[in-house]
Amino acid sequence: MCTEDTILPTGNIKVDKGTKIFTPIYELHHDPKYYPDPEVFKPERFSKDNFNKMPDVTYQAFGKGNRICVGMRYAQLQAKIGLVYLLKNFTVRTTIFEGGIKYEKNQLQVRLTNVEVEFLSRM
Known part of the structure; x- marks a missing residue:
């Protein structure tokens, strides 16, 4: 202001x-x-x-x-730990549909609209 x-x-x-x-x-x-x-x-x-x-x-x-x-570094650390856990326990498979990667642009976030993400358990 x-x-x-x-x-x-x-x-x-x-x-x-x-x-x-x-x-x-x-x-x-x-x-x-x-x-x-x-x-x-x-x-x-x-x-x-x-x-x-x-x-x-x-x-x-x-x-x-x-x-x-104030929580920036803590949030970044949590995100990194979450990614390590995810990639350690799952294989990530993506399917990109016709036309390449496209985004839906909202005010608060950006989302993929024509990509399918699948998590396959490694256990």
């Missing part, structure tokens, strides 16, 4: 005190200016070498600044 009347330096836009400003995270994460071929899965773009070359504000999965998510 804007705490005082101001004019943004980019675009000369007037913002009144009390105006709520939201960062469109999905659009930022899919901007070809920062992520060439944003719909292509390229995990190497988040390697330490490449990640340090990106402007700091282009990846905001857990927010930025003073109000960054």
Whole structure:
């Protein structure tokens, strides 16, 4: 929320005190200016070498600044442990249907629409 009347330096836009400003995270994460071929899965773009070359504000999965998510590292650790357990106990088989991978873009999440994922027990 804007705490005082101001004019943004980019675009000369007037913002009144009390105006709520939201960062469109999905659009930022899919901007070809920062992520060439944003719909292509390229995990190497988040390697330490490449990640340090990106402007700091282009990846905001857990927010930025003073109000960054306090559980970020804990959540990442839990996700990694969950993946290790999943891959240790299951074989993952995917079927991609005609037309390649497609996404349903909702406000809160991105979902695959034409991919079937099956978990086969290793036990």
